[in-house]
Amino acid sequence: MMLLLAVSPIVAILIGMVIMRKSAMYVAPIVTVYAIILSLIFFQTDINTVIIQSKSGIIEGIKIICLLWPAFIILKIMVFTGAIGKVKEVLSGVTCDKRAQLIIISSMFVTFLEGAAGAGSPAAIAGPFLVGLGFNPVVAAAASLLGDSTAASWGGAGLTTINGSSALIKAGIMTAAQSSVMVGRIHIFGLFLIPYILIYMAFGKKGFKNFAPFLIFSSLCTPTILFFISNFIGPELASLGTGVLSIAASVIFLKFYKLDTPEEYRYKKEEIPRDIVREKINYSSFQAFGPYIILSLALPIVRYSFPLNVLAKYGYIMWVAAVVFVSSYLGGLILKLKTSSYLVHAKNAALNVFPALITISTLLVLSNIMKVSGMISIMANTIAMVTRDLYPAMSPVIGSLGAFITGTGLGSNIMFAPMHLEAATKLGLNPITIFAGQNAGASLGNLICTNNIIAVAITVDLIGREGEIMKKVFKPFFIIVSTYMVVTMLYTHIIFPTWGL
Structure with a gap:
């Protein structure tokens, strides 16, 4: 009976968002109130604790919204100015x-956008861009989502890993840097597979013809770069x-x-629909990338110029938010944006992230309540008892389920990190590798x-064709999730059983 009650808030979120198709902004507060009532009546949680x-x-x-807000400001400025x-x-x-364009835009450019802004912006920009380059809208939407399936573990300025790991960081189990290290060691396998999957998805087997050199290069280059940044620099720039x-x-x-490109895969400018061709942009390449150049330079400079405790x-998130905010304003100056116009975009961005404030805050409250009431403990003990040594393989699946339910990797990490910590402790397994599986799966x-599917469907004009x-x-x-299940098992039991402990 208690197990059913403990699981019921998650089931309620699933019913509200998936079956009833209601927005997380409405579902999360209702379920949170429900969880509070459960904790007070059935789990006898002290009201002061609640x-x-x-x-x-x-x-x-x-605090999280303080980061998302300036990230959205940058995106709005980039779109408004034409940069x-x-x-x-x-x-x-x-x-x-076109095959190389697909990989560069849907994987590399999307990864860049996720790190610079996150919060749904990558697919919203890359999807229409690929359609503009002549790709089938379904392929464009799917490719944009796939390209963001690894970078979202860090999100804008490392937010998903830094805040998503907070339960383990506060418990003294690991640092944000260690969290970044281990999830990076999982995602290198996903990044290796993605170029091959993208080409097969868009062009079928024939798409591999005369394309091996760049395909091999991209499948090795991106994971190698991610490995070094996530392992030796930190989550902020991963x-x-x-x-x-x-x-x-x-x-x-x-x-x-020079690629030997078959005629059928050559990009032709006339494929771009006239209604989306912009007027000639007067910005230089440096100016257009200006806001992101400033951000990519400012984050490491500030991070390594002051002691972490300062x-x-x-x-932790507040200094990152401050850097992004300053970068957004300086970026606007580079793009010759007036202060009055900047303030208008800042206001509009604030309105855009307000629903996220409600959703994320209530999900954080829900996670806290489920933790202190013992609901998460009950779920952890049950899953640990049933799966035992196979538990590490379940963490990517649970992470994916959490993102499917909450709509974000951050929401999934926040919700399930305490459960993984308790299960790992009970089973005597490494919580760092298990959480990395959760983060990668999320x-x-x-x-x-x-x-996300509905959002990208809107941007590529596929409403009603989400299926x-x-x-x-x-x-x-x-x-990829099957790969992550195997990797997490190997890391936990064989390769890194005591790493970081």
Whole structure:
């Protein structure tokens, strides 16, 4: 009976968002109130504890929004000024091979966007961009989602790993850096597979013809870069840095190695529909990339110029938010945006992230309540008892389920991190590798998340055809999540059983 009650809040979220197709902004608060009532009546949680945990969740939610807000400001400025058009022009001019364009845009550029802004922006930009380059809308939508299935473990400025790991960090189990290290060691396998899956998804077996050199290069280059940044620099630049350096490396490779592109895979400018062709952009490439150049430079400079305890005085995420905010304003100056116009975009961005404030804050409250009431403990003990040594393989699956339910990798990590910690402790397994599986799975869950599929369907004009996108992404999801299950098992039991402990 208690197990059913403990699981019921998660089931309620699933019913509300998947079956009833209601927004997380409405479902999360209702389920949170329900969980509070359960905790007070059936789990006999002290009301003062409930108040304290609710307040804590709301405050942490506000901190997260402090980061998402300036990230959205940058995106709005880029779109309004037309700088994003110049960015597209630069990227599409790298090669005439549509297969290479697909990999660069849907994997590398999307990874860059996830690190720079996150919060749904990658697919919203890359999907229409690919359609503009002549790709089938279903393929464009699926490719954009697939390209974001690894970078989302870090999100904007490392947010998903840093805040998503907070339960283990506060418990003294690991640091944010260690969390980044281990999830990076899992995602290198996903990044290796993605270029091959993208080509097969878009072009079938024939798409591999005369394309082996760049295919092999991209499948090795991106995971290698991610490995070094996530392992030796930190979570803040894992996605953004990997995206930027992968694009730069691809440009250099394609400059010195000319692909023998079959005529059917050559990019033709006339394929771009006239209604989406922008007027000529007057920005230089440096100006167009200006906001992101500033951000990519400022984050490591600030991070390594001050002691960590100084930066984390008001919460680790707050210094990152401050850097992104300053970068958004300086980026606007580079794009010759007036302060009055900047303030308008800042206001509009605030309105855009307000629903996320409600969703994330209530999910944080829900996670806190489920933890202090013992609900998560009951679930952890049950899953641990049933799966035992196979538990590490379940963590990517649970992470994916969490992202599918909440709509974000961050929401999944916040919800299930305490459960994984308790289960790992009970089973005597390494919680760092198990949480890395959770984090990797949560990122991959964005690929099949109903909210994300609907969002990208809107941007590529596929409303009513969401099922086609879901069908297109399910096989890649199954392949990669199965890989992650095996890798997490090997890391936990054989390769890194005591790493970081």
